[in-house]
Amino acid sequence: METLIEESPISGGREHFWGAVKIYTEKSHILNRKVCGSSNITIGFCNEDSYSDDIASVFIDRMSRDVRPNEMPLKCGTDNLECDKTVCFSNNQLDLQQIEHLRRLLQDKGFIFPYEDTKDCSLQTQPPDNHLGEDEPCSEFKSNVTLAKSEMSIPWHELSSYKKIAIAVIRKIYPKQLQKFAPQLELVLLDGWKTTVSYITRPMQQSTTALPRINYSFRLGDSGIVFAVITGEDCEVNTSDSNVLWLKNSVLPKLAKWATEIEEDGTKPERGSLTLLNVQEYNELYQRLKVKYGHPLVENWPENTDPQKFVFEDVAIATYLLLLWKKERELKGTTEYQTFVDLGCGNGLLVYILSGEGHKGLGIDLKRRGIWDTFPESIVLQEGVVEPSCKNLFPQYDWLIGNHSDELTPWLPVIAAKSKYTTRFFVIPCCAHDFDCKYKRQRAGMSQYxxxxxxxxxxxxxxxxxxxEDRLRIPSTKRVCLIGQDRTYDIDESPRVLKAIDEFIQNRNEFNAKAPCENEGKSIKSVDQSGKRTADPLWSTNFKAREAVQPVRNCTRLKEEVKHELLSAVFSILLEKKHQVEVDVGCQKTVFWDKGRSINLGDLAKRIGSERLLALKKECGGLQTLLRNHRHMFSINQGEVSLQVPVPEWKATVPKDRIKTKQCWFHHNHYQNCPLPSSACIYAHGEDDIRNNS
Structure with missing residues (x-):
């Protein structure tokens, strides 16, 4: 039984609908932050003539009665990268029983399984040649369907080509936090005739799950995408349930948005992440490295930067590289671990993790960091400048890494190509630099990035x-990585390629010389790998490395009176319109408090005016950076600025030694004061409430 919840209008047709559904089905982690990814276990097909109208409801009833909860181990018990993946995501007998149970339910409803992954579920079924009917010959259908045995792919194009086709996918969903959630089986039903997709899973017994605790569907209606909740007989739907609201307010609008971006042929530019790796292996290894390196580093972080961002970002990058290199060893049939050089290694975390996992490497950076002294002596980190010249080649290493390497970014492929024929590179471009100056945009039809x-x-x-090209899963807006792993030429053609590289660099420098360039005329000497100056000529005489000491430009050095004026202006603009919200103040009591309006960041900047923002123009990040530096006051969500609702101490994640160390802005500036009593607020309500740290 389906209960209609909401309809979101779209102007597209079947191809646009299935294109949007494809994004949500294959990349559900984009919206569901609890999910890391999924893998398809088996895929079945059915002629619409034998497809039941109430199949989704039937499955819910049958699964609730017959399928037992999935009992999965919550973490890996080994530190070995080469561990059998079945240790962490077990395909044990219970899993096989559930998969077999679902498959038989599908077979009872007329589904066939022409391409079984016998490794995962030990099932073999050959469809009859005429099962799909005379108007859709089975031979033609099978010739158009391609399913990889290692990770079965849903033939989305068939849903448009064959309207009388239904596809059933049994898949496993992998959560990000294995200590908190268990992987879950999910059944996805794709109905080509009714243009409907249904997501069915057995609600888990635990209080929290990675998947919504309801079964639901999306279909293409007369004027848009319709969201409905699927239940068994005599079950009522609570429309205020958090799962229903999330699907209604977060997923449905995204489907409608994606549908408008789909081309007429049902395709959309690929923007997925981890496309070159197995998501299941990535999640397993990331969780292990997070426990082994991430948590200890966060707890003992000696730098002044945010450990949550830097530590777990480098853990994610290390995870990607380790799996990329593991895949490379398997393809080459070798067990010898790759070596590496991290150019612009910064705090050295990436070098520390990769070295800890068995890869010998070197990290070089302009400035020594305090955290370097906490690493074991086996971690090789070096202070020095790397400039493009023949003295800065690394033929003894396999890979060159550029993690937000700024002015070295365009040089990474060049240094790799000139180091050795077998040298590879991995680079995450960030700030746009050319060979000898800031990069000048060449294509007006796309963003600068x-x-x-x-x-x-x-x-x-x-x-x-x-x-x-691939996208990493890191907390950064600049998360595209480029990988140069294989060459397009034979080794005996190296002189020709090296000559072409030099000509390309010369042409780029001549192009840049036609316009003002920040680094023009600043020729400097190079250094070798020991950090000593040499007279070796640079490949680009205008190249200039960054200074070891960078000016602080993050809005933290604004004059107090300027900062207070800007914050007060934003505060006043947000309170121009009233918006009462309910705030939990403890003892099962709530109060209503005026949160004020939300306003677009661009509109807010216009309201504040250019004169007030003049002081911020010299500060990297501008208004948004200033507001993010005051998270206890303001919230920025998808470009919308609003007041932050005060969080009571028992819900806050602030370290205990930082509670009551600052004055509460709302207590002193909001016309209703702070909604929390002094005993519940993590900030001080007056001088007498300030914590004494002496």
């Missing part, structure tokens, strides 16, 4: 690499 990514790929191709 996308344009720069395209340019660095071009550099890699000129250097003779097959350049692969």
């Amino acid at each position: 996308a344009d720069y990514i395209k340019y660095i790929k071009e550099v890699g191709v000129v250097c003779g690499f097959h350049v692969l």
Whole structure:
């Protein structure tokens, strides 16, 4: 039984609907932050003539009665990267029983399984040649369906080509936090005739799950996408349930948005993450490295930066590289671990983790960090400048890494190409630099970042690499990585390629010389790998490395009176319109408090005015950076600025030694004061409430 909840209008047709559903089905982690990814276990097909109208409700009733909860181990018990994946995501007998149970339910409803993954579920079924009917010959259908045995793919194009086809997918959903959630089986039913997709899973017994605790569907209605909740007989739907609200307010609007971006052929530019790796292996290894390296580093972080961002970002990058290199060893049939150089290694965390996992490497950076002294002596980190010249080649290493390497970014493919024929590179472009100055945008039809990514790929191709592109799962807006792993030429063609590289660099420098360039005329000497100055000429005489000491430009050094004036202006603008919210103040009591309006960041900047923002123009990040530095006052969500609702102490994640160390802004500036009593607020309500740290 389906209960209609909401309909979101779209102007597209079947292809647009299935294109949007494909994104949500294959990349559900985009919206569900509890999920890491999924893998398809088996896929069945059915002629619409034998497909039951109430199959979704039937499955819910049958699964609730017959399928037992999935009992999965919550974490890996080994520190070995090469561990059998079945240790962490077990395909034990209970899993096989559930998969077999679901498959038989589907077979009872007329589904066939022409491409069984016998490794995972030990099932073999051959469909009859005429099962799909005379108007859709089975031979033609099978020739168009391609399913990889290692990870079965849903043939989305068939849903448009064959309207009388239904596809059933049994898949496993992998959560990000294995200590908190268990992997779950999910059944996805794709009805081509009714243009409907249904997501069915047995609600788990635990209080929290990675998947919504309801069964639901989306279908293409007369004027848009319809969201409905599926239940068994005599079950009522609570429309205020948090699962229903999340699907209604978060997923449905995204489906409608994606549908408008789909091309007429049902395709959409690929923007997924981890496309070159197995998501299941990635999640397993990330969780292990997070426990082994991440948590101890966060607890004993000696730097002044945010450990949550830097530590777990480097853990994610290390996870990606370790799996990339593991895959490379398997393809080459070798067990010898790759070596690496991290150019611009910063705090050295990436070098520390990769070295700890068995890869010998070197990290070089302009400035020594305090955290370096906490690493074991086996971690090789070096203070020095790396400039593009023949004295800075690394033929003894397999991989060059550029993690937000700034002015070295375009040089990574060049240094790799000139180091050795077998040297590879991995780079995460960030700030846009060319060979000898800031990068000048070449393509007006795309963002500067996308344009720069395209340019660095071009550099890699000129250097003779097959350049692969992927997206990392890191807390950064600049998370595209480029990989130069294989060459496009034979080793005896190296002189020709090296000559083409030099000509390309010269042409780029001549192009940049036609416009003012920040680094023009600043020729400097190079250094070798020991950090000593040499007279070796640079490949680009205008190249200039960053200064070891960078000016602080994060809005933290604004004059107090300027900062207070700007914050007060934003505060007043937000309180122009009233919006009462309910705040928990403890003892099962709540109070209503005026949170004020929400306003777009761009509109807010216009309201504040250019004169007030003049002081911020010299500060990297501007108004948004200033507001993010005051998270206890303001919230920025998808470009919308609003007041932060005060959080009581028992819900806050602030360390105990920082409670009551600052004055509460709302207590002193909000016309209703702070909604929390002094005993519940993590900030001080007056001078007498300030914590004494002496």
